[in-house]
Amino acid sequence: MCESTTGGLGTVLTVLVLVCAAGAYLFAARRARRRNPSRGWNRWRVVCWTAGLALLAVALLPPLAPAAHTDFRGHMAQHMLIGMYAPLALVLAAPVTLLLRVLSPARVRRVSAVLHSPPVRVPAHPAVALALSTGTLGALYFTPLYDTAVGHPVGHWLMDVHFLVSGCLFAYVIAGPDPAPVRPGVPARLVYLGLAIAAKIPDPWFPPRAGTADPCHLHISPLPHGRFGRGQPVQSPSWRHPHCGRSSGTGRRGGRPPGS
Structure with a gap:
């Protein structure tokens, strides 16, 4: 994520987090199959989760991670992996649905209450998710904020976290299989998706x-x-x-x- 995470302890911690995320998902999927063998858990979801973590590994580990600090093209390759491709794969893995499948009924009710609470309903609205994932790019790349972020390890780490969280949020709102508190119809979601695509069309002017x-x-x-x-x-x-x-x-x- 930042210069300190491209080698040594940072690389080890990054690998450890990714391995733990993969292990936790595989453990939950296995538990879901055992609790309800007739329903099981779709192996395609497991493939999506693994692919998403693999894309994050490519983005956050050498050789791409060091290049993101010295070459703007490397930074943008990292940005697209963290903020676009990995979030889509992770969201298609339906981690919230899997969590609800393995929890006890009492905990399922608690998670459902959180998902329908105002702190979740507001960012889960497509307009807010679009603003967080795409609207913030202008503030980042056309102001000194980008130079400030890449000039400090913590700033670069926070920038990558923002890319990942906002990307997952937008993918979840537009195409996520998990239950959502606010999800308009397909035509409306296509409009928001079109706006996101239009905002990222290259413009040499x-x-x-x-x-x-x-x-x-x-x-x-x-x-x-x-x-x-x-x-x-x-x-x-x-x-x-x-x-x-x-x-x-x-x-x-x-x-x-x-x-x-």
């Missing part, structure tokens, strides 16, 4: 983020989430950032790539 180097001297490479890989040498003199004025290769204002 975003202005440079405050505090970054002069984009006129950087290679701008659109990434799937709507940001750019900065810090790479210019590879083509015919394309300059649109805020840099005239492009030497095209002779036009805006610096669009040839053929666009």
